[in-house]
Amino acid sequence: MNIDELKKIVDGCELQENKICIKNDLHYVIEFLKNNYGLNLLKSITAIDLGEDVELLYNLFSVDDGENVVISIKVQNEAESVSDLFDSAKADENEIYDLFGINFTGNENLKRLYMPENWKGYPLRKDYVQDDTRLAWNENDRSNA
Amino acid sequence: MKTTAATLKLNLGPQHPSTHGVLRLILELEGEKILSCEPDIGYLHRGMEKMAEGMTYVQYLPTVDRIDYLAGCFYSELFCKTVEKALDISLSQRVRTIRVVLLELNRISSHLLWIGAFLMDLGALSPFFYAMREREMILRYFEKLTGQRMMYNYFVFGGVRKDIDYLEDIEEIIKVLPKKIEDYEKIITDNPIFLTRTRGKGILEPETAFNNSITGVNLRASGVEYDLRKTDKLYEGFEFTPVVLDGKDAWARYKARVLELRESLKIVEQGVNILKDSEPLRQKLINPLTLKLPEGEYYSEIEAPRGLASLYIKSTGMDKPYRLKWRTGSYYAVNLLRRLLVGEYLNDAIAIAGSLDIILPEVDK
Numbered sequence: 001m002n003i004d005e006l007k008k009i010v011d012g013c014e015l016q017e018n019k020i021c022i023k024n025d026l027h028y029v030i031e032f033l034k035n036n037y038g039l040n041l042l043k044s045i046t047a048i049d050l051g052e053d054v055e056l057l058y059n060l061f062s063v064d065d066g067e068n069v070v071i072s073i074k075v076q077n078e079a080e081s082v083s084d085l086f087d088s089a090k091a092d093e094n095e096i097y098d099l100f101g102i103n104f105t106g107n108e109n110l111k112r113l114y115m116p117e118n119w120k121g122y123p124l125r126k127d128y129v130q131d132d133t134r135l136a137w138n139e140n141d142r143s144n145a
Numbered sequence: 146m147k148t149t150a151a152t153l154k155l156n157l158g159p160q161h162p163s164t165h166g167v168l169r170l171i172l173e174l175e176g177e178k179i180l181s182c183e184p185d186i187g188y189l190h191r192g193m194e195k196m197a198e199g200m201t202y203v204q205y206l207p208t209v210d211r212i213d214y215l216a217g218c219f220y221s222e223l224f225c226k227t228v229e230k231a232l233d234i235s236l237s238q239r240v241r242t243i244r245v246v247l248l249e250l251n252r253i254s255s256h257l258l259w260i261g262a263f264l265m266d267l268g269a270l271s272p273f274f275y276a277m278r279e280r281e282m283i284l285r286y287f288e289k290l291t292g293q294r295m296m297y298n299y300f301v302f303g304g305v306r307k308d309i310d311y312l313e314d315i316e317e318i319i320k321v322l323p324k325k326i327e328d329y330e331k332i333i334t335d336n337p338i339f340l341t342r343t344r345g346k347g348i349l350e351p352e353t354a355f356n357n358s359i360t361g362v363n364l365r366a367s368g369v370e371y372d373l374r375k376t377d378k379l380y381e382g383f384e385f386t387p388v389v390l391d392g393k394d395a396w397a398r399y400k401a402r403v404l405e406l407r408e409s410l411k412i413v414e415q416g417v418n419i420l421k422d423s424e425p426l427r428q429k430l431i432n433p434l435t436l437k438l439p440e441g442e443y444y445s446e447i448e449a450p451r452g453l454a455s456l457y458i459k460s461t462g463m464d465k466p467y468r469l470k471w472r473t474g475s476y477y478a479v480n481l482l483r484r485l486l487v488g489e490y491l492n493d494a495i496a497i498a499g500s501l502d503i504i505l506p507e508v509d510k
Contacts, residue, residue, distance in 0.1 A: 017442070018442075018444075040355040040356075041355050041358060041360075042358055043358065043453065043455065043472060044358075044455065044470070044472040046457050046468075046470045047470075048459055048467075048468045049468070057457070059455075059472075063355065063369060063371050066376070086356055086358070087353075087356045087357045087358075087480075087484065088356065088357050088358030088477050088480065090480065091476060091477060091480040099194075113186065113187055114186075114187040114190040114192075114509065114510075115187070115190075123192065123195050124194060124195060124198075124468075
C-alpha cells in the first residue's frame with residue numbers, strides 16, 4: 001500500500017513508525033483501503049486512553065498478499081463506526097464502548113458487555129476510580145453515601 | 146428482540162452442559178427454526194487487561210496462561226515474544242525448539258479435548274473417553290516437566306524455566322498417537338449419524354469469515370490457506386503443510402482438526418530429533434527486578450489453536466505496561482454465531498456452535 005495515494009484523498013495523514021495517523025474521515029479511509037487494496041480482514045480495534053483523548057488503532061490485513069496496515073485516529077468520546085464495512089467491528093466497538101465509554105455513531109447495538117448494565121464508569125479509562133459501593137472493599141463508604 | 150405469539154425465546158445456558166464454559170445464547174425460535182441469536186458473554190470476565198496495568202511484567206507472566214486454560218503455552222509464548230521483541234532479545238536454537246515442541250504438544254491436547262467434547266455435544270459419549278485418555282498422556286508429560294497440568298508458566302522472558310527433559314515420554318506419544326488418531330477416524334469420520342449431523346451444517350463462506358475476522362482452523366476449513374506458522378520466525382526450519390479443506394461445514398472443521406493433529410505430531414518429531422542432538426540448555430535470563438520496557442508500542446501475533454492471537458503493549462518506559470490488549474480468536478467466533486445460526490434448526494445449533502471451538506475464558510478475558 002502506498003501512503004502517497006492516501007495523502008491525495010485525505011488531509012493531514014502521516015506515517016508514524018508502523019502506523020498511519022489520520023485526523024478525521026475514518027470511515028472513508030477504511031472503506032477506501034478495503035475496496036482498493038484488498039484489506040479484507042479487520043484483525044482488531046485497539047483503544048488506548050492517552051489522557052486528553054483516546055487513540056484507536058485499526059489493524060487491517062490482506063489475506064491474499066499478507067499485507068498489514070494500521071490506521072490510527074485520536075477521538076474524544078465519539079467515533080465513526082465501521083460496522084457496516086466489517087461485521088467483526090460490531091464486536092470490537094462494543095468492547096471499546098464497554099471499557100472506554102466511546103460512542104460509535106452508526107452502531108446501534110452498543111451495550112454493556114463484560115460489566116453489569118448499571119455499572120458506573122469505564123474501567124480502562126485512566127481516570128477511572130473504583131469507588132462503586134457494591135464492591136466489597138468500598139462497603140464502609142456506604143454510610144457516607 | 147421482539148417476540149411475537151408465534152415465536153419463542155429460548156435461553157441456552159449459562160450453565161448448559163453443551164456450552165463449554167459459561168456462555169448464554171438467547172435464541173428466538175419459530176417452531177424449531179432459529180430466527181435470531183444473541184450471545185450474552187461476560188460471565189468469566191477477569192479483567193486481564195485492567196489487571197496488567199497494575200502489575201509488573203514478571204508478576205503478570207503467570208496469569209497469562211489463564212486466558213485460554215486449554216492452550217496456556219500459546220499465551221505465555223505470545224507475551225514472552227512481545228517482551229523479547231521490545232528488549233531485542235534473540236532466542237537460541239534450543240530454546241526455540243523447546244518452545245515449538247511444547248506449543249505443538251499443547252495444540253494436540255487442546256484439539257483432542259475439542260474432539261471429545263464436540264462428539265459429546267452430538268451425543269456420542271465414548272469418543273470423549275478415548276480423547277481424554279490420549280490427552281492424559283500429554284498432560285502427564287507436562288506435569289512431569291513443569292509441575293502443572295494446565296497452567297504451565299514454563300516460558301520466561303528470553304528462555305524457558307529449565308531445560309527440557311523426559312524426551313522418551315514425547316517419543317512414546319509420537320509412537321502411540323498416530324494409531325489412536327486412526328482409530329478415531331474409524332469410529333467418527335465416516336459414521337453415518339455423525340455425517341448427517343455435521344455435513345452441510347453451519348456453512349461458513351470465506352467472505353463471511355473475513356468479514357467476521359475468523360482465523361485459524363475455522364478459516365482453513367473454508368478453503369483459505371492462512372497459517373501464521375508458515376511466516377513465524379519461531380517455526381523456521383520446521384516442515385509441515387497447513388491443513389486446508391474446502392468443505393466449509395462443521396464436518397470440514399472436524400476433519401481439519403484431526404488432520405492438524407498429524408501435522409503437529411510431525412513438528413514435534415522434528416523438534417525432538419533436534420533436541421536430542423543439540424547441546425544442553427545454556428541461557429542468560431533477565432533480572433526480573435529491573436525489567437522495564439523501553440518507551441514504545443509493541444505488537445506480535447501467534448497462531449493459537451483457536452485462531453490468530455495477538456498482543457499489543459504500549460509502554461511508557463515503566464516496569465508496568467501503560468496499555469495491554471489481547472486479541473483472541475474465540476471472541477470473534479462467538480460473535481459469528483449471530484450470523485451462522487440464523488435459519489438453522491435448534492438441534493443443529495449445538496453442532497454448529499461446538500464446531501467453532503469456542504472457549505469462554507478466551508472470549509471474556
